[in-house]
């Protein structure tokens with residue numbers, strides 16, 4: 001992949017999203033949110049890629065994955081007015097279909113094209129499929145996009161909760177503002193596992209599910225960026241003050257402290 005390819009991809013992306021302009025302000029606002037998200041994920045993936053000291057060519061591949069990872073979100077929101085895949089369709093697969101139909105990546109080698117498409121396909125799965133070899137390039141880039149994406153969704157969530165007056169129901173997947181937490185979500189967190197989207201019942205569960213992503217972070221640089229930006233603290237602070245919240249908050253803090261000391265003493269999982 002060459003620099004001209006990336007320039008072409010960026011131009012194609014912006015022409016594509018501009019073509020989808022909607023006169024409905026609710027739809028347009030959410031499309032713009034995803035354009036901004038895409039640009040931030042491109043920035044995040046470069047920060048993470050550089051922390052791993054990969055080549056310049058590989059950094060460009062990473063950026064192309066970030067640029068197209070949520071391509072399916074635009075058509076998804078226009079068609080279904082939701083970002084919830086279970087009530088519409090899998091936005092990662094939709095993005096892959098659009099890239100194939102428009103032959104956007106045909107200027108690349110078959111190997112690079114396949115790598116980009118697969119990393120997009122895996123970015124929103126609960127886990128990277130087991131048949132992907134852990135020493136492969138695909139495994140590396142899939143982990144990179146998953147981390148870069150999570151950092152920005154956490155930013156968006158923390159900003160949204162800081163401005164209670166400007167709530168966007170689409171970001172909270174149209175769930176009610178009820179009290180308490182869903183028991184399966186609490187249980188997954190206390191076992192250091194990512195919570196499942198299907199278990200969310202209210203707004204608090206959305207917050208907890210996003211916080212539970214810290215159990216699926218792949219690169220030490222991701223933890224450092226999250227700490228520097230303060231997103232996790234902001235989301236935690238927006239949870240109601242209850243005994244249960246205190247337990248969960250301490251659990252997250254202990255987990256992050258353990259990770260920090262493991263990283264400091266060179267014993268990180270990556």
Ligand SMILES: [Fe+2]
Nearest residue numbers: 069070123124
């Ligand atoms: Fe996505």
